[in-house]
Amino acid sequence: MSISRKKAGNRFVISERMMGCLGRYLIFSLGLLLVAAGISPGHGKKIKSAVFLSPKLVLSPGSVVNEYYHNIDFPRGHIGLKRFDAEVVDEAGNPVPLHETYLHHWIIQPYYARKGVELSEQDLRKNLGFSGQDSHRNLESGSEPDFILVKNGGLCRNTLRHYFGLGSETRKTSTHVPDPYGIEIGNPEEIPDGYEFRWLLNTHAIDTRGVEDRLGCTECRCDLYNITVDEYGRPITSDYKGGLLCCYDKTQCRVRKGFDNGRTRTLYLKYTVTWVDWDSSVLPVTIYILDITDSWKKTKGSTGINDEHNCHVEYDVKPCKSNCAGDDDVSLDVERKSLAMPFNGYIVYGVCHQHAGGRGAALYREDGGLICSSTPTYGKGVEPGNEAGYIVGMSTCYPEPVKVTKGETLVFESNYSSAIGHTGVMGLFYIMVAQQLPDHGNSFPALIRGNLKTVNLSGLVAVAGVVALVVIAAVVYRRQNRQQDGYEPLST
Known part of the structure; x- marks a missing residue:
């Protein structure tokens, strides 16, 4: 199975794979920011x-x-x-x-x-x-x-x-x-x-x-x-x-x-x-x-x-007393x-x-x-x-x-x-x-969603910065591919 993206003027459609990569990058970055902001991913x-x-x-x-x-x-x-x-x-x-x-x-x-x-x-x-x-x-x-x-x-x-x-x-x-x-x-x-x-x-x-x-x-x-x-x-x-x-x-x-x-x-x-x-x-x-x-x-x-x-x-x-030798x-x-x-x-x-x-x-x-x-x-x-x-x-x-x-x-x-x-x-x-171990069924994204409830103002500003970086990355990606015509197959 393949998923395609088509260039159309200055507009383009980001592939599902790219969206997944960007999403994972965003989640990872949010996790790092939560730690930096004093939020413990282990218990939110x-x-x-x-x-x-x-x-x-x-x-x-x-x-x-x-x-x-x-x-x-x-x-x-x-x-x-x-x-x-x-x-x-x-x-x-x-x-x-x-x-x-x-x-x-x-x-x-x-x-x-x-x-x-x-x-x-x-x-x-x-x-x-x-x-x-x-x-x-x-x-x-x-x-x-x-x-x-x-x-x-x-x-x-x-x-x-x-x-x-x-x-x-x-x-x-x-x-x-x-x-x-x-x-x-x-x-x-x-x-x-x-x-x-x-x-x-x-x-x-x-x-x-x-x-x-x-x-x-x-x-x-x-x-x-x-x-x-x-x-x-x-x-x-x-x-x-x-x-x-x-x-x-x-x-x-x-x-x-x-x-x-x-x-x-x-x-x-x-x-x-x-x-x-x-x-x-x-x-x-x-x-x-x-x-x-x-x-x-x-x-x-x-x-x-x-x-x-x-x-x-x-x-x-x-x-x-014996075999000591210091x-x-x-x-x-x-x-x-x-x-x-x-x-x-x-x-x-x-x-x-x-x-x-x-x-x-x-x-x-x-x-x-x-x-x-x-x-x-x-x-x-x-x-x-x-x-x-x-x-x-x-x-x-x-x-x-x-x-x-x-x-x-x-x-x-x-x-x-x-x-x-x-x-x-x-x-x-x-x-x-x-007496008990943590529930490993809680995924990292779920922990982050729970942690967002406790992020302070500086943490929110930092998160906004990461979102901006993701957008910039998408723009760069678009410009790098602007010269390509037609369809480009992306295998999954």
Whole structure:
């Protein structure tokens, strides 16, 4: 079959094939413009973003800030979180390098606060720290707590309950939730009567300017901090050499003699939140955090539910004693943990959190099949984001959705160099799990038609520009063929 076009003076008829090509070009161009205008083709929603600053972090050489800030600035309403990015900046907004202020970690945690009640720093520290208590128990016992934590899906919900959290790697680690998924926040139907939805921020920063041992300070070695009791006055056992118990808020790491100890400066955690307004086009994902120190054991009758997990959060890496030769490929500490998953769903995102010395982590099926891996990037210079000797980024895994069934055992592996010893390191793996997959029956043109409802003025102007380009292309085509006479067969 062939379709013809006939030249007639200055007029001509465009073939059906050409119309199809132009139509596809127009649709593709519209899609690109929608993305450029901030419209996500995955769910037809306008992407929104806002930048905030934490309360002041006042630091002097060797000092530690580990504060909990409640009711921080954050987007309000029923939304779908798409990403959370953070970095430490000075008063002028300039990024601060890790070799001056080490960002041990930051975490954000949603919670419900009873209306009219102001929470004290002491309450926050006691109930929201890694060794905090579970506010839900107070609610279940019949009393009315001042706040109720909104926890992630597990597995370590009594210690690792936050939604987002990273450390030195934060500048170059993607927290982006892939389309069409989002982390559902602020659903009014889930807020208890008499409460309001709020956000908590915990920032742990160590000023290492002028310290005797920069790595030792960032690994919170107890001897460098001259600490024998924890922040609650409880004795620390002699076999605990370093970690969170020894570098709590307002502790001091040892500074070199003669170093000017009076140079106090004010810093901030600058955080950028990206989100979409919630509706049925956004598919919810649930956050789960796996911990290599989890004490869970597979026993008869064990289900893998959250109450069975005791996560210690941090551990030590002992130095290699033989075949070391300073070669990290040989001197490797490998920790593995088999964990039963308490959900049915699809893994769509994964990333690991490790400290200096980390060599990456991976998540496997029980038969050894790789699901997701995450490896560190080490800096090679002095500028922020490329500090030599520090992990400045972790690769993020976006697998084709991996189906996991409830009770299925997955194997988490965390690797560290053991060329030297390390204290207080972490091996955490964040995964996001969707309960359902997108409907692939929605074609790209249909998505664009839906997105046109949300295009802003600048987007419409851009679309008009593309239409003009298509018209110009048609005119050019006509002029190129103006010299041809009669009929020209076009095969299909």
